Amino acid sequence: MSLFRTLRSIRRVGVREWWHQMQYIGDAKSGTFVGADQFGNRYFENVNQYEEVPGRHRWVDFAQHNYHASQVPPEWHSWLQHIRLNPPPQDPVMLNSSPPWKEPWVENLTGTRGAYKPYNTVPPKITAWEPKTTSRT
Template structure:
């Protein structure tokens, strides 16, 4: 359980509205430095104060959408969140200057949604469902 002192300190830092939103979405009140924002509107934060955050959990993402999943985080931000890269993409000169011409914009995984990829098949099926043939009956006198 979060202590009363930490709760009051969090409300003072982020405001009552943002504190309530964080409690609803992530179940913890966090405050830190805004590092950057991606094309989806997700905000990325970092808090290097060792007294407030558990080691390894000092970087986090605030998703823009309520129905969120991990595929909404672009690869460059994922590598920063996972501590693969030291600097965030907004602060790293290599990431800012590196944009290959073949790189397409990041899209989330749409499996299980209406936007999921479905193949279109043009070949005849190997078997077809049986269709009964109805013959006309003779008229009785």
């Protein structure tokens, strides 16, 4: 990152947002706000092709401090990875394709208290030994 690019980003987004970007994504970026998802994540795009590295002109600003990739819903992931041209709020296919059986997106909860834990209904084949004791009278 050059000094000129850093100063340009500070001028465009402000010192506070620049500091936030440096702490979270480690790069100073400036672009247009495209939309937000149900988790509060904000999505941006820089359409000037000479300011960003090719393929890195779309990015997400996560709402949570401890973030990971499964917090991005599938429709926004397809836009970030250039599978779809338009973002979900502007894409006519995404706006008209919400089937009634589709459940809301939930992030991957593996490793947390909300993780799926199956239970077993079959009695164990091996049981622990329990000594038989009689009471003394």
